[in-house]
Amino acid sequence: MSDDSAGPGESGAAAVSLLGPAEIRDLAGLLDLTPTKKLGQNFVIDANTVRKIVRVAQVEAGDVVVEVGPGLGSLTLGLLEAGAEVVAVEIDHRLAEQLPLTVSQLAPDARLTVIRDDALRIRSLPGDPTRLVANLPYNVSVPVLLHLLEHFPSIRSGVVMVQAEVGHRLAAEPGSKVYGSPSVKAAWYGEWRTAGQVSRQVFWPVPNVDSVLVAFDRVGSGLASEELRVRTFAIVDAAFGQRRKMLRQSLSELLGDSQRASAVLEAAGVAPTSRGETLTVHDFLAIARAAAAEDDVAE
Template sequence: MSGVTLLGPVEIRELAGRLGVQPTKKLGQNFVVDANTVRKIVTAANVAAGDRVVEVGPGLGSLTLGLLEAGARVVAVEIDKRLAEELPTTVARMAPGADLTVLAEDALRVQDLPGEPTRLVANLPYNVSVPVLLHLMETVPSLTAGVVMVQAEVGYRLAADPGSKVYGSPSVKAAWYGSWRIAGTVSRQVFWPVPNVDSVLVEFARHAEPFGTEEERSRTFALVDAAFAQRRKMLRQSLGPVLGNAQAASAVLERAGVEPTARGESLTVHDFARIASVSA
């Protein structure tokens, strides 16, 4: 979309000052102040004109304007009421005529989104990034792909393979919905305030077919939570409370073709789903 102006450091600080907004750790607010980084994210997400995009935590509108510049139709979900109320004004000034819908809501409570967005592109609040991602993947089936910026530690967990040191519950649960990979790194210096952690871009693509039913997902995730709550224990022990006891867990695991002495970090999402199916 032509005629769009992106926000820079000066405009962002002026806007925040006028609104009386001081970025808070509680809401995980670190605003992107570099236009090149905004365009890097939009490019990594393969956003094209006409795409329906949902953005979580738009803040002052840096990434929102980048998405609109690419011609996307954006639904922005913002929990901070001041920011939600100001965003349409900012967009009207910087991107006249752009297609924007703002929802002043908590992304963790959203149950449906207007327009059936197909892409998620967001600088996610670091303190709730995984819960928000999993919630949206569960409740917005129209989402097929996207790129999110998260704390590096979280991003590597989401994209981890079984057997790696950072493989855990988020890795397995994310894999239920699709494939995930690290799509780039982001300098701390492009944020205001500068965070004390590194950031990465994580790209995802949803599986073409649903991995399982909601009931199957619920049973599988319960097993995943139990396995990684005590990740140093063998599965026959860690899954005992969920499957009855250690003896019952061993029997289920053997029927599922999984060694009872294995640990959760060695299992794929398919393995966990198979255990859930056998135990049903």
């Protein structure tokens, strides 16, 4: 389909043809597909951008990579070109059915598994993928990320392309104007950093928002038990649900009342007059531990 082909490069890399603007439009026409905002469909039409994402993600031959929202296969083919095995999760039945056909033509020796499902519902994936590399549907990018990190501890690192505002929030440090609930929850699983901007012009259709790459490395297996994670995330949601209020106020309903909230915060070593935007994920975990200890005493 495309003359943008690559011969074998690094050991294990495959000879693969990548998709360009004409091929993307041809495939969309073949499927009678009009990209929809509801599914966050903006397809990458630039091979250089695809290879940049794969390079930033440090994908190597033999890696098992999970890709969410592969669409027409632009990034999928780039991952296969690097010699990775790809597990692609696609909610749109037309795209899920077409992707293996496209790959069989442009990367005949590649290893691809397509799962037609909602990424927010999956609980198992073949091959224990070690990397997540995806152009995530922008309308569900944070929930999908957190779901995958929660349920698939085999994922150790990755790079995702998301709306710029979301990407900066994921990588934000405490005290930043964009630091919020997604920042803290992402930090539970590892370290995050922005890894480059992406031009609007590499998409079809051209989106009305800017995009960035966000890279992450998982640290350990999480900071604490699943029970404490759930409790911590509830505290995070309460703190940022009323982010202008002091924590003794924003957490009062969750913890019983402002007096008990103050006691829990003090036990955690956090000033009751603090605000959520100044706390690290470890601070929130300390509050969760203190709340759990108070509950144990009460029982």
